[in-house]
Amino acid sequence: MARKQSTRKRIGMTILAWLVGFLIFLPILWTFLTSFKSELDAFSMPPKFLFFHWTTENYAEVQSRSNYLLFATNSIVLSIGANLVGLLIAVPAAWSMAFAPGKRTKDLLMWMLSTKMMPGVGVLVPIYLLFRDFHLLDNRLGIGFVLLMLNLPILIWMLYTYFKEIPVDILEAARMDGASLFNEIVYVLTPMSIPGIASTMLLAIILSWNEAFWTLNLTTFNAAPLTAFIASYSAPEGLFWAKLSAASTLAIAPILVLGWFSQKQLVRGLTFGAVK
Amino acid sequence: MATQQTTTSGRLLVAPSVILLFVWMIVPLAMTLYFSIEHYSLLDPTAIRFVGLQNYVYFLSNPNFVAALLNTLILVGWVLAITVGGGILVALLMDQQIVGQNVLRLMVIAPFFVMPTVSALVWKNLLMNPISGLFAWVALELGLTPIDWFTNWPMLSVIMVVSWEWLPFASLILLTALQSLDEEQKEAAELDGAGPISFFVYIVLPHIARAITVVILIETIYLLGVFAEIFVTTNGGPGVATTNIAFLVYKRALLDFDVGGASAGGVVAVVLANIVAIFLMRIVGKNLEA
Numbered sequence: 001m002a003r004k005q006s007t008r009k010r011i012g013m014t015i016l017a018w019l020v021g022f023l024i025f026l027p028i029l030w031t032f033l034t035s036f037k038s039e040l041d042a043f044s045m046p047p048k049f050l051f052f053h054w055t056t057e058n059y060a061e062v063q064s065r066s067n068y069l070l071f072a073t074n075s076i077v078l079s080i081g082a083n084l085v086g087l088l089i090a091v092p093a094a095w096s097m098a099f100a101p102g103k104r105t106k107d108l109l110m111w112m113l114s115t116k117m118m119p120g121v122g123v124l125v126p127i128y129l130l131f132r133d134f135h136l137l138d139n140r141l142g143i144g145f146v147l148l149m150l151n152l153p154i155l156i157w158m159l160y161t162y163f164k165e166i167p168v169d170i171l172e173a174a175r176m177d178g179a180s181l182f183n184e185i186v187y188v189l190t191p192m193s194i195p196g197i198a199s200t201m202l203l204a205i206i207l208s209w210n211e212a213f214w215t216l217n218l219t220t221f222n223a224a225p226l227t228a229f230i231a232s233y234s235a236p237e238g239l240f241w242a243k244l245s246a247a248s249t250l251a252i253a254p255i256l257v258l259g260w261f262s263q264k265q266l267v268r269g270l271t272f273g274a275v276k
Numbered sequence: 277m278a279t280q281q282t283t284t285s286g287r288l289l290v291a292p293s294v295i296l297l298f299v300w301m302i303v304p305l306a307m308t309l310y311f312s313i314e315h316y317s318l319l320d321p322t323a324i325r326f327v328g329l330q331n332y333v334y335f336l337s338n339p340n341f342v343a344a345l346l347n348t349l350i351l352v353g354w355v356l357a358i359t360v361g362g363g364i365l366v367a368l369l370m371d372q373q374i375v376g377q378n379v380l381r382l383m384v385i386a387p388f389f390v391m392p393t394v395s396a397l398v399w400k401n402l403l404m405n406p407i408s409g410l411f412a413w414v415a416l417e418l419g420l421t422p423i424d425w426f427t428n429w430p431m432l433s434v435i436m437v438v439s440w441e442w443l444p445f446a447s448l449i450l451l452t453a454l455q456s457l458d459e460e461q462k463e464a465a466e467l468d469g470a471g472p473i474s475f476f477v478y479i480v481l482p483h484i485a486r487a488i489t490v491v492i493l494i495e496t497i498y499l500l501g502v503f504a505e506i507f508v509t510t511n512g513g514p515g516v517a518t519t520n521i522a523f524l525v526y527k528r529a530l531l532d533f534d535v536g537g538a539s540a541g542g543v544v545a546v547v548l549a550n551i552v553a554i555f556l557m558r559i560v561g562k563n564l565e566a
Contacts (some may be wrong), residue, residue, distance in 0.1 A: 013372040017380060020369060024443065025383040028390065030410060032319040032399050046410040046416075052378055060285040089296065092289035100286030108294065117553035119501045121525040122546035125538050126307035128529065149300040156293060181285050210391040212504035213522075217530065227504065234508035241401055259389035260382050267452045271494060272560050273425045275449050275487050 005274035028252070032115065035059070035245035042242040068250060070221075071229035075251075078140065078225055079208035082147040083201055086155050093198075094159035095185055099168055111161065111188035111207070112153040113272055120213040131218060140223040143215060147208045155204055158269045162196030202258055209255045226251040305546070311539035318533035323426045331540035340516050341522060341541075348520040348548075351435060356492055358439040362447025363491065368480075370447070371454045388444040392504035399437045400426055400509045430510050430517045437505050442498075446491045453487035454480070486559070493556035500549050520547050 034042050041052040042137075066232070077242055097105050111253050127146070136142025166189065173187045181190065212227040219228055233244045260265075267275055315327045335341055366384060374380060387395065403410045404425040412422035425433040457480065465475050503523045504514055512527065513520035519527070525545060529538030 004479035093293040096289040100282040123304035126304040
């Protein structure tokens with residue numbers, strides 16, 4: 001009897017949960033479907049759900065309308081490039097905090113975290129003026145530096161929490177065997193923490209890809225990533241929903257896949273280890 | 277443990293990060309503070325002169341500031357209420373024995389990975405358009421008049437978009453906290469005859485209280501700076517109906533070219549964010565000790 005009731009409860013919960021999940025996911029699903037409609041079908045009322053003439057013409061038009069590939073390239077180069085450089089700076093820093101902590105290490109970690117609390121508008125004016133004077137506006141190096149600095153505290157924090165889980169004895173054994181510090185980090189520590197480094201990078205790339213305050217304010221075309229590309233669709237121009245959907249699908253699909261892989265590390269990275 | 281040698285190399289290795297972050301944060305912040313007490317307009321960049329607190333007086337006494345402050349509080353408050361409340365419900369639901377839980381998890385977390393400009397434009401056009409958006413269709417099917425969301429309810433519309441973006445974050449973190457609840461504790465409560473409500477209030481809620489606090493603090497820090505969603509949908513309007521502090525500072529700086537005024541506004545934004553940050557830092561700091 002009790003067994004039967006719990007089965008019934010389980011079925012009820014499953015249906016309810018899938019309904020809620022479907023509603024949360026619906027805007028993404030709807031965007032995906034609309035991207036394959038003609039503009040007329042996209043605007044039709046009542047909406048056409050599955051039975052419409054499927055077409056891929058929007059994807060071709062998105063490229064010809066505003067050079068999607070340039071923006072996509074910028075997104076890829078910036079989000080991967082900035083975080084690779086970030087990794088080179090963050091790994092040594094995280095090593096030193098995890099394995100050679102000083103009296104001030106905890107304060108230093110907290111101070112780094114505090115840089116994340118700074119609202120962008122607090123430093124928008126000086127950064128904008130400095131970038132203008134150094135010709136870094138709409139420049140990949142300029143916006144790349146900003147993305148690097150936004151993620152550096154997260155990179156260090158996440159790597160630090162992963163490094164803390166590695167037994168220090170192993171590193172000391174390598175040191176005993178005469179490994180230099182460089183070799184210790186590159187050949188002992190790094191291979192052991194590949195999973196941690198990978199998930200750190202994954203999260204960092206996602207955050208850079210979606211960053212939309214600095215990219216909108218500091219780039220216009222040459223260095224503009226997909227966030228700015230999509231923003232160019234904010235001024236309506238006739239029927240454009242299907243094209244907007246195609247552009248949006250192209251902008252979010254790659255990062256959605258990466259995001260799904262990294263969801264377990266997301267909690268750790270975004271809460272700075274406060275929730276595990 | 278740490279020898280003299282490793283301590284020295286430790287300092288060397290951490291130095292680049294510290295220097296970079298220092299340059300990134302302290303230098304611009306000092307410049308913002310400096311500009312905030314100067315009269316400095318990009319329209320006439322040669323006429324820079326010291327004006328004391330005049331920019332602050334001007335910024336804070338402007339009726340737009342009061343409107344923007346209220347808008348910021350309304351936006352942050354409602355999004356927090358919706359995402360934390362909704363997040364608890366979603367997390368409780370996901371924590372049940374559900375068929376296909378892993379796939380469902382992916383669907384629920386997905387909106388978090390959508391860039392802000394995409395979420396805002398998709399919601400505005402595909403869902404909330406009064407003529408042929410999905411919501412208009414639902415309203416018509418129910419025999420109601422479709423709502424022109426962004427025209428008649430601009431702030432509510434922005435709140436809906438931003439809540440959709442942050443609901444997955446709250447759900448995922450609260451679910452993680454829920455899953456660490458001891459299975460035996462659940463069974464013990466069940467044996468003692470605890471009903472679902474008292475089980476939630478006396479066992480679940482205290483267990484996830486810390487996670488809820490962390491969600492609230494982290495979301496607040498991001499929500500104080502909501503920008504892109506407003507930028508691509510309402511541009512702060514109609515009037516100043518959806519202008520928050522972040523957007524007001526942006527307008528003053530890059531549209532009015534008033535460097536001094538915008539800097540004063542930036543300092544105000546920093547102070548607001550710091551009030552929240554102090555609490556968050558304390559919680560994270562405690563965790564670091566443990």
